[in-house]
Amino acid sequence: MKEKLVIIGAGMASGRLLEDLFEHAPDRYDITLFGAEPRGNYNRIMLSPVLAGEKSYEEIVTHDAAWYRSHGIATRFGEPVVRIDRERGCVISPGGETPYDRLVIATGSASFFIPVPGRDLPGVIGFRDMDDVEAMLEAARAPGRRAVIIGGGLLGLEAAAALRARGMEVTVLHLMGHLMERQLDPAAGYLLQRALEARGIEVFCNAHTKAILGHERVDAVLLEDGSVHEADLVVMATGIRPETRLAVDAGLRVERGIWVDDALQTTDPAIYALGECVEHRQTVYGLVAPLYDMARVLARRLAGDADAAFEPPAVSTRLKVTGIDLFSVGEIATDKGHEEIVFRDPGRGIYKRLVIEAGRIIGVVLYGDTTDSGWFFAKLKAGEDIDPIRDTVIFGPAYAEGAAADPLAAVAALPPEAEICGCNGVCKGDIVAAIEGGATDLAAIRATTKASASCGSCAGLVEQVLAATLGDDFALPEKKGICPCTDLGHEDIRRLIKAREIKTMPALMQEAGWKSSCGCHVCRPALNFYLLAEWPLEYADDAQSRFVNERNHANIQKDGTYSVMPRMWGGMTTPAELRAIADAAEKYDVPAVKVTGGQRIDLLGVKKEDLPSIWADLNAAGMVSGHAYSKGLRTVKTCVGTDFCRFGTQDSTGLGIRLEKILWGSWTPHKVKLAVSGCPRNCAEATCKDVGVICTETGYEIGVAGAAGMDLKKTEPLVRVATEDEVAEYVTAFIQLYRENAAYLDRPYKWVEKVGMDWVRARVVEDADSRKALCERFEISQSVYRKDPWAQETGAAQRRRKWAPLADLTLEAAE
Amino acid sequence: MKTETTDWIDIAALDDIPPRGARVVRTAEGCIAVFRTHDDRVFALDDRCPHKGGPLSEGIVHGTAVTCPLHNWVIDLATGEARGADEGRVRSHEIRIREGRILVSSQWLAKRKAA
Numbered sequence: 001m002k003e004k005l006v007i008i009g010a011g012m013a014s015g016r017l018l019e020d021l022f023e024h025a026p027d028r029y030d031i032t033l034f035g036a037e038p039r040g041n042y043n044r045i046m047l048s049p050v051l052a053g054e055k056s057y058e059e060i061v062t063h064d065a066a067w068y069r070s071h072g073i074a075t076r077f078g079e080p081v082v083r084i085d086r087e088r089g090c091v092i093s094p095g096g097e098t099p100y101d102r103l104v105i106a107t108g109s110a111s112f113f114i115p116v117p118g119r120d121l122p123g124v125i126g127f128r129d130m131d132d133v134e135a136m137l138e139a140a141r142a143p144g145r146r147a148v149i150i151g152g153g154l155l156g157l158e159a160a161a162a163l164r165a166r167g168m169e170v171t172v173l174h175l176m177g178h179l180m181e182r183q184l185d186p187a188a189g190y191l192l193q194r195a196l197e198a199r200g201i202e203v204f205c206n207a208h209t210k211a212i213l214g215h216e217r218v219d220a221v222l223l224e225d226g227s228v229h230e231a232d233l234v235v236m237a238t239g240i241r242p243e244t245r246l247a248v249d250a251g252l253r254v255e256r257g258i259w260v261d262d263a264l265q266t267t268d269p270a271i272y273a274l275g276e277c278v279e280h281r282q283t284v285y286g287l288v289a290p291l292y293d294m295a296r297v298l299a300r301r302l303a304g305d306a307d308a309a310f311e312p313p314a315v316s317t318r319l320k321v322t323g324i325d326l327f328s329v330g331e332i333a334t335d336k337g338h339e340e341i342v343f344r345d346p347g348r349g350i351y352k353r354l355v356i357e358a359g360r361i362i363g364v365v366l367y368g369d370t371t372d373s374g375w376f377f378a379k380l381k382a383g384e385d386i387d388p389i390r391d392t393v394i395f396g397p398a399y400a401e402g403a404a405a406d407p408l409a410a411v412a413a414l415p416p417e418a419e420i421c422g423c424n425g426v427c428k429g430d431i432v433a434a435i436e437g438g439a440t441d442l443a444a445i446r447a448t449t450k451a452s453a454s455c456g457s458c459a460g461l462v463e464q465v466l467a468a469t470l471g472d473d474f475a476l477p478e479k480k481g482i483c484p485c486t487d488l489g490h491e492d493i494r495r496l497i498k499a500r501e502i503k504t505m506p507a508l509m510q511e512a513g514w515k516s517s518c519g520c521h522v523c524r525p526a527l528n529f530y531l532l533a534e535w536p537l538e539y540a541d542d543a544q545s546r547f548v549n550e551r552n553h554a555n556i557q558k559d560g561t562y563s564v565m566p567r568m569w570g571g572m573t574t575p576a577e578l579r580a581i582a583d584a585a586e587k588y589d590v591p592a593v594k595v596t597g598g599q600r601i602d603l604l605g606v607k608k609e610d611l612p613s614i615w616a617d618l619n620a621a622g623m624v625s626g627h628a629y630s631k632g633l634r635t636v637k638t639c640v641g642t643d644f645c646r647f648g649t650q651d652s653t654g655l656g657i658r659l660e661k662i663l664w665g666s667w668t669p670h671k672v673k674l675a676v677s678g679c680p681r682n683c684a685e686a687t688c689k690d691v692g693v694i695c696t697e698t699g700y701e702i703g704v705a706g707a708a709g710m711d712l713k714k715t716e717p718l719v720r721v722a723t724e725d726e727v728a729e730y731v732t733a734f735i736q737l738y739r740e741n742a743a744y745l746d747r748p749y750k751w752v753e754k755v756g757m758d759w760v761r762a763r764v765v766e767d768a769d770s771r772k773a774l775c776e777r778f779e780i781s782q783s784v785y786r787k788d789p790w791a792q793e794t795g796a797a798q799r800r801r802k803w804a805p806l807a808d809l810t811l812e813a814a815e
Numbered sequence: 816m817k818t819e820t821t822d823w824i825d826i827a828a829l830d831d832i833p834p835r836g837a838r839v840v841r842t843a844e845g846c847i848a849v850f851r852t853h854d855d856r857v858f859a860l861d862d863r864c865p866h867k868g869g870p871l872s873e874g875i876v877h878g879t880a881v882t883c884p885l886h887n888w889v890i891d892l893a894t895g896e897a898r899g900a901d902e903g904r905v906r907s908h909e910i911r912i913r914e915g916r917i918l919v920s921s922q923w924l925a926k927r928k929a930a
Contacts, residue, residue, distance in 0.1 A: 177834065185854060256914070282913075333854035338879070338893075518835065518853040521875040521882035521889070544835040548873040548884040556884055560870040806838035806849060807826040809923055 002030045005302065006091055006098055008081045008246065009106035010035030012044055013275030013291045015063050017104065020299030022071060028303065031073045032098055034091070037129060038078035040064050044129070045288050048155075048321075051133050052162035084250040086268055102270055102302065105247060105258060109240035109276040109286070114150065118212030124234045127159050139233040140166040147171070148221045148231040150209055152179040154319060156237030157196065161321040163235075164201050171229050172196070173207035173221065175238075178506065183317045183328040185517055187344070187351050188367040190506040194349070195324050204229075240286055242277045257284045262309040264298045274298050280310060287315050316377055318370075327373040330380055331355050331363035338362070343394045344513040347458075351510060352394055353517065359387040372396035411461065412468040420465060421458045426451035428465055435469045442466070460487065482744075483522035485514050490743035494530055503535050505542060519545075526744035529631070529667060533739050536781035549629035553789045554611055557604065564590075564603045564614055566623035567664065570638045570656035570676075571599030580621030588614050598635035598673065600626055612800045615790035624664075624788035631745075632667045633674070633735075636660040637685065641678035641695070650695035652678030655724050659693075659731060665786040666778070669742040669751070672735065687715050690748045691731055700727045704734055704760070705752040713749050716757050719765045733764045733774040740777070822921035829855065829915050837872040837881070842923050847908055848872035849917065850892050852879055857917055858892035859910040865890075865903030 007014050010033055018031070035041075046060040068075045076095065083092040090099040111126025113119045125135050136159070139145060145168050149160045152174030164170045172179075178189030179196075193203045208224035212234055221229045242257035253259040253267040257279030264272050264280075274294040276286055285291060293313055300308035316329035331338065332355065343352040348368060354376065355363030361380045366373055375397045379386060386393050416429030426449050434448045445451055445462055452459040466474045481487040488496070493512060502508045505527055509519065519527065524545035531539040543551050554562035566581065581601055585593050591605035606614055615625070627634060636659050639645065641652030656676040663674070675686035676693040686692030688708035692715045694701045699722040703715030719730055737760065742751035752760060763770045794800065832838050832851040839862055840847045846862040848871045856879070862872050869885030879892045889898040895907040909920035 181855075333852065333856050340878075516878060518877055520877045520880075521887065524875060524877065544833055544876065547875065552873070556870075556873060558867070558869075558885065560868075560873075802831075802838075805841045805846070806831060808841040809824075809826075810841050810843050 003028065003101040004032070004099055005029035005102050005104070006032045006034070006100035007104045007106060008034045008091065009108055009275065009277075010037070010041050010075070010077065011106060011108045011275065012041065012062070012288060013108070013295055014104065014106040015041040016292050016295035017106070017274065017299055018063075018071070018073070020296050021302055024299055024303035024305075029102075031071075032100075033068065033073050033075050034079060034081050034093065035075070035077045036080045037131075039130065040068065040075075040077065042130065047127070047130070047133050048158035048162055050130075051136060051159065052165045057130060081246060084246055084271075086250055086271070089270065100270070102272070104298070104302075105266070105271065105273040105277060106275045107243040107246060107277045109242050111236055112239040112241040113236050114209060114238045116209050116211050118214060118218070119236070121212055121214045121218045121234075122216070123214070123218035123232065124212055124236060126236050127155050128240075136163060136233065136235065137166070140168050143167060144169070145232040146230050147233040147235060148173060148229050149235045149237055150221065151235075151237035151239070152176070152203065152205070153182065153237060153239070154180060154317060156235065157192075157319060158321060159235050159237060160196065160201050161199065161324075163233075164199055168233070170200075171202040171231075172204070173209060173223070173229065174203070174205045175208060177205055179203065179205070180317075180319075180328075183332065183365075184326070184367075185332055185353065185365055186506040187353075187510050187514075187517065188326065188328075188365050190504070190510055191349055191351055191367045192319075192324065192326060194507075240276060242279070242284055244277055247273065247277075255279045255282070262311075263301055264294055264310055265301075272298055272301070281312060283312060285315070287317065289313060289315055314377075314381060316364075316373070325366070325368055325370040327364065327366040327370040329364050329373075329377055330361075331357075332365050333363075340517060341390075341394045342515055342517060344510060346511045346513050354394060356386070359385045359390075361386060361393075411464040420461050421449075421451040424450040431462060431465050432469050435466060440466070440470065440474065459492065482526060483520055485509075485516045485519055485523050486512060488512055490526065493527070494534075494741070497530055497534050503531065503538050505531065505545070521547075529669065529744050532667060533781070536784050550631070552608070552611065553615075553625055553629065553793065554606070555629045559605075561605045561607055562611060563628070564606050564611070564618075565596070565600055565626040565628040566618045567626040567660075568600040569660050570636055570653045572638075572653060572657065573601075577621060577623060580618060580623065584614050584617045587617070596628075598628070599637050600628075600635065602628070609804045612794045612803050616794040619788070619791050619794060625790045627664065630667070631670050632665070633660070633663040633672050635673055636663075637673070637675040637689070639676075639678045639683040641676075645678055647681060648678040648695075649697050650678055650700070651724075652676045652684065652693075652695050655693065655695070655700075655727060656684075658724065658728060662728060662732060662782075663735060665788075666735070666739070666782060667785060668735065668739050669744050670747045672738075672748065674731075688712065689715065691715075691734060693727055693731070698722070700724075702727060702730055702734075705749040705757070707747065707749040709747075711749070716752070718757075718761065729771065729775055730764060732778050733771040734760070736774040736778040736781075737763055739781075740774075823911070823913075823918035824921055824924065825916050826919050827917050829857070829912055829917055832857075832917075835876045837874070837876060839870075839872045840919070840923070846870075846872070847923065848881075849910065849919075850876055850881060852876060852892070855912070857910050857912055859908040859919065860890065860892065860895050861906045861908075863905060864888055865897060865905050866901065871905070 041063040043060040043062050049055040079093050079095055081091045081093045090097045111128050125132050147163045147168045147170050149156045149172045152172050160170050160172050178186045179192050196203055210224045211222045213220045213222055218231055218234050220231055244254045244258050247258040248254050258273040258277050260266055260273050260278045260280050264274050266273050275291050290313055294310055297308045297310045314330050319326045339356045341354045350368035353365045354361050360383050364376045414428050418428045420426055420428050430449050431451055434445055439445050439448050452462045480489045482490055496512055502511055528542050528545040532541055548556050554564055585603055588610045590603045594602045596602050636656040638653045638656035642648035672690045674691045675684040675689045677684040677686040678695050686694050688706040692703045701720050702718045704718045706715035707713040738748050834851055835853050837848050837850045847859050848862040850858045862870050864871055864883040866888045869883040871881050873884045874881040880889050882889050888901050891898055895905040897903045911918050
């Protein structure tokens with residue numbers, strides 16, 4: 001009498017299990033196979049190619065009725081098991097009771113539908129089985145229909161690409177900051193998004209779905225930010241949920257999935273489980289490779305091998321979208337003691353990253369060129385020590401075993417028709433000709449051939465051509481990168497952002513070939529400023545790339561407390577404001593109150609969690625942030641002018657307040673301080689400010705680029721004008737020119753030292769069109785940034801909470 | 816004193832900390848900074864730079880390091896050690912993520928007297 005083996009679930013895991021079992025013990029069991037779908041086993045991971053029309057259903061069938069018959073398996077397809085009776089050792093289905101000696105649960109998983117209103121509407125489907133594929137194909141049949149895919153993971157993107165290939169208008173809504181965040185880092189996620197967008201697929205990250213709209217059928221998807229995306233079809237690809245109901249009802253231990261040990265045994269020794277429905281060592285698997293490993297182990301167990309044990313394998317991912325090369329395996333995060341090797345080729349859209357621990361590869365992310373994936377994966381699985389080939393390992397097997405690559409030799413070997421400058425279509429031959437014609441440095445090459453004159457990313461390559469052509473007559477310039485993450489200088493980066501219209505930080509890091517995955521404390525604040533200065537309307541300011549003071553809208557002190565300074569426009573205040581400041585100082589136990597050199601009052605020693613409250617109190621009295629902490633406009637110092645002073649020639653306080661109201665809130669490369677003096681006696685000390693205005697009987701003298709800090713420098717005259725309106729216009733234009741051109745952390749005097757006053761005057765004074773355009777661009781930026789940051793933090797309790805500790809364990813400890 | 820398997824306490828959701836950011840947890844022994852990296856790892860260090868006691872939780876988080884806001888020391892999140900030429904180390908603490916929640920070792924609760 002053979003033992004009775006019952007298997008619930010006719011998917012890929014049980015299919016492979018049966019194959020392996022027949023190999024090891026062909027005659028040991030009487031087998032009954034239940035499957036909820038009314039068909040045999042097909043290769044579920046090939047559903048995407050079927051959807052895309054690259055394969056047919058018949059091509060992906062792995063086990064048909066004939067196969068089961070020839071192996072003597074009793075199949076019960078389309079008949080769901082409703083209950084397991086462990087006491088009597090049988091499973092119960094519509095067809096009656098089926099006894100078992102051993103039972104295997106392989107019920108797989110179901111699509112997880114995020115719990116939003118409208119998810120039950122017709123037209124909202126998952127992407128798990130052939131029925132889903134047929135529903136999608138039906139929807140794609142009429143021309144011009146729209147599909148919204150919720151979820152930018154592996155499955156969602158495959159569905160998106162396939163439906164796009166079928167001619168639908170496709171939008172992907174992804175909750176996280178970048179696509180496939182479980183397999184890819186932000187840089188590779190960016191390249192993937194770019195590739196999908198090039199195919200006409202719209203991608204929105206950080207998209208929180210609020211509801212699915214529609215009456216009889218789905219009409220649209222509504223996001224938390226209020227935007228609406230029309231849809232004839234919504235595909236939920238928001239993850240999978242292990243199908244565990246039978247196990248739960250049977251009283252087996254179930255965590256996220258059905259709990260199994262290394263033998264794939266559940267808490268009942270007669271019952272095993274495998275596939276996507278199980279949880280092994282706190283992990284649930286959704287990819288096919290580990291499921292096949294499980295099948296192999298369980299087959300050997302069922303065949304009597306008591307040593308077979310499942311070891312979680314390294315799992316690699318590829319996206320099955322024709323024309324997109326992407327590979328990921330192992331740890332993609334840099335973690336304890338991990339290092340990384342990053343290679344980027346912006347021109348070809350290639351990104352490679354190896355995560356290294358103790359000299360071994362433990363993670364690989366490849367985008368754009370996956371030819372070496374097998375070689376890296378083999379090294380990862382073997383745990384091979386790569387230290388000896390570390391310098392060249394990222395270049396793959398072609399280089400790793402050879403001598404270190406010499407970049408100059410590579411450039412020397414390029415043929416004359418090799419393109420060096422993509423922007424201007426300049427070949428190596430053109431550059432060599434220019435060199436032979438007498439151009440001996442980068443500037444001369446730029447002037448004669450236009451190579452590297454646009455985005456500048458090929459400047460290094462041009463210099464290598466110079467070095468290779470001129471030999472010892474040309475010394476490669478010292479690298480002048482702004483930090484160890486890059487060889488590019490500030491100007492190169494600003495030029496790149498403008499020329500390539502780069503609008504996000506991951507995009508910039510990729511296009512500029514950043515050598516780290518997410519920058520450092522030196523480059524990130526600079527990149528954040530450059531992006532927001534260039535694209536005020538499109539770029540979202542990144543608080544995490546700001547120094548603490550700008551992130552917390554207050555100056556951090558040596559003991560971790562903060563100083564709070566409300567704005568006093570032009571140094572003017574009122575008894576009511578002073579009273580509110582005094583009240584706040586007492587209410588929040590402020591230890592020190594100081595009058596500053598910028599004509600305002602500083603409250604020193606405020607605790608972080610009190611910041612939103614003290615701001616709210618000051619806001620209530622009509623005051624706003626003084627930005628005493630920002631790389632932006634600080635103060636406009638004034639004297640009392642004609643209102644009271646017997647020497648005053650103009651309304652210096654009024655003009656100061658007007659300038660402050662124009663400029664406040666704007667971000668600049670470094671801090672900016674202004675002053676307006678009402679007469680040449682200069683009580684407001686305007687001649688050592690970034691911008692200083694001195695009033696005279698006949699008008700206003702505007703000086704710029706003064707300094708009174710580490711360096712002491714008198715302002716240089718910019719222009720003399722007759723009216724307040726002109727002062728406002730010239731000062732605004734100067735500030736905008738500074739914002740658009742200076743290196744991050746250069747005060748105006750440092751920047752002017754580099755570009756020269758003539759260059760500044762040419763753009764601000766001599767060219768009226770240029771001046772007006774600068775003012776217009778400044779106003780566009782200020783439409784976003786002329787806001788009180790305090791008021792934005794003091795609103796909802798939710799926003800306030802981030803200022804308090806994440807948790808307070810001192811209370812619980814006391815109990 | 817428990818020596819068997821660690822008990823874990825759920826203190827917050829991962830999303831309560833911004834990526835490349837940090838928040839503070841108060842304990843009887845002082846504040847602990849909990850960091851979240853760009854790739855959603857969490858680390859926990861005493862919230863005191865080994866240099867001059869600066870609040871590491873307010874630093875810029877990059878890769879698996881944080882730069883102290885006071886004097887730019889760069890501290891490794893995994894080991895607590897200063898990187899580069901600086902020498903010093905800050906204590907690290909057990910922490911993990913499970914299903915989007917941040918769990919810390921119950922030892923964070925214990926009111927250990929300073930040795």
